[in-house]
Amino acid sequence: MTAVDTMATIRQTFFQECEEQLNETETGLLALEIGEADAETVNAVFRAVHSIKGGAGAFKFERLVRFAHKFETALDRLRDHRMEPSPGVMKIMLRSADLLADLVREAQGQQEVEDARLQALSADLAGLSEDEAPAPAAASDEGDSFGFQPLTLSLDGFAPVAAMQDWRIFFRPMPDLYRRGNEPARILRELAQLGAVSTRCDASALPLLDAFDPNGAYLAWTIDLATAAPRDAVEEVFDFVRDDCELTIETVAAASAAKDEAANGDGLDFTPLTIDLPAPEAAATPREKPKPEIAKLETAKAEAPVSQTIRVDLERVDRLANLVGELVINQAMLSQSILDAGLPRACKAFDDLTSLEQLTREIQEGIMAIRAQPVKPLFQRMTRIVRELADMTGKQVRLKTEGEATEVDRTVFEKLADPLTHMIRNAIDHGLESPEERRAAGKPDQGEVRLSAAHRSGRIFIDVSDDGKGIDRARVKAKAVEKDLIAADAQLSSAEIDSLLFLPGFSTASTVSDISGRGVGMDVVRSSIQSLGGRISITSRPGLGTTFSMSLPLTLAVLDGMVVRVADQTLVAPLTAIVETLRPKAQQVHRLGVETRVLADRGVFVPLIDVGREMGYRDDEADPTLGVVIIVESEGGRRCALIVDAILDQRQVVIKSLETNYQHIPGVAAATILGDGRVALILDIDIFVAGASAHAQSPLAAE
């Protein structure tokens, strides 16, 4: 890897780290705002902003550096309690965090930040630091040494044009110089790199051994240096030790004058000792071997374990996940071949196959765990959207989040941001009332939007709910009639009216509002959730609020399925949807009208779906008593009974997207490759269930 590549990688690291630090900043500020912060919170926020500034400086993102610096200055005042986290202050702080995030994005070339906004907030921040007359931090405002100051210290010491100059340097280290780990020998060596040196060591102060203090400093040096380097370069060598030694640097002419004067006075009675480099380390503290004192530090270590992590390119993990997918298919094929070979059941191959299966599954779960990440960052992003919307609409909103630690697969995670954003917008814009309206309704001024995530039976459930006015069903229905989406005399249940929101082209606001509008409707939200293999439903109670509930698969890579045969076709039904399987008796099957049949199962009527006919595999009606019936349940909890010819197997299948490879087919969620190499379609259970209830009860077509 070349240095340029490495720099590009570090740049990437910088932006990743910025994301983390921005999250840290926001979390900390939010905690401060509600008074749940301790001293370390402010410190952590300060550190995060400081780190962003540091990294940005290295990459010369000037605007980012300058703003981060102003932000940091204000935070510093919060940190030392020169300023209290009042609501006004916190508002500026939170906005600054948002702007900082945008400036990071600007540095990435993803967006541009308007100068006016930058200046306005910079002024606000400066205002926070102004109340106190000579703000110490503000003094260094622009003046900070952020520009690079490349030090062109020529190590060869030969600058062809510059004139040679003779220097006489007197250097007497004090004990602190050694205590801080500096070494005269190294300083002398560095001087030697500037030019020709002649060094005399004055060891006259060196006491006899019994009086020798290992921490003392007894030596002094007089160095004659002939160099073309400027005085600054000579002084620079002593930069770290200047306060820990006696030091004079003079040109030789001046030095000899001084020496003459001294000789005429009390005289120089030390014995000059000319030495070779490196200088003796007699005066330096000897490096001792570690002593049992370490024990104390070991305890500190035990108290604060550092979690070991590595960073891996996502592509590698994805590749691994794909390979495991192939491995699953391959293993299925192998099982098939072993079965086909007609080996006796007691054969060792079967045992081995079982362990292979087990291992494959473990590897797969392991890889899924690598790709899983908590929804927390996603939820945090929403807090900002809530804040911006609250400002824009004049509504008071509090976002409550639950289940932030719930983990989802990365692929799911990334695609959730847009639909979530839209739902939150929708909740605030359409759901919540203005403070006045809320007061009139006997509710607190501040509305609440709740975002929750949970992990249940192999799926992720995410709810977005508000405590607003609920869906205005009369208006929704009128709108749907007006838009020709339903017949004027259609009799719809409340749930059906609510579901109208998901129809393409539906929008209740008479003008597309700036907020939830943006040209997308809930239909887009629904289709993006569906493309993730998820479902979305809506429930609303007038005056009490609305809830959007989503359920998503844990991963988009594999699923446990039941392999069934229908009219000589092999299909897969997702195991999570299956409630039970049974062979119905004739008296359990009842006919409703010409087309619809229902199955009486334990006192409940469940619509019967003839999969073969629905999928267009055959024209004639299947006899449920000859085949098997699979009772499935949709996300909404509704059930239907699928008629299939036979159950072949139950196995894990690798999901291959149909949309990517072919096109979307209603009723089919995806495809897979079976052990014998054949392609099988995976049924979209919810579509069947929705279709069944549509046939049975509702005037609405399913899809």
Add this chain to the structure above:
Amino acid sequence: MPMTILTVDDSRTMRDMLNLALSEAGYRVVDAVDGAHGLERLREEKPDVIITDINMPRLDGFGFIEAVRNDPGYRSIPILVLTTENAPEKKDRARKAGATGWIVKPFDAEKLVSAVRRVAA
């Protein structure tokens, strides 16, 4: 054998930059994410030079330097501190804690390496 340098900084970006510049200059680099981790790495890696940030969680640069200096095995190990600003009071505190020298951020590779050469044999 090349000299080992321990870099202690809570910013991954900064650690990566230090590591890049120092390894290109031929040093072996080991790193730590804060002062407490730095003390652990010190025992494991026995570095020849330490470069540390100041503002870090758990154990900051000042505390880290003091702890290192209190360990007889590392009483005279060269320690360079990274300071963002040319803040004299920070530099002073670091010196009091026992820092050997300092590097002002942002640094270029040349400046960094010459600071290391100045304090390390």
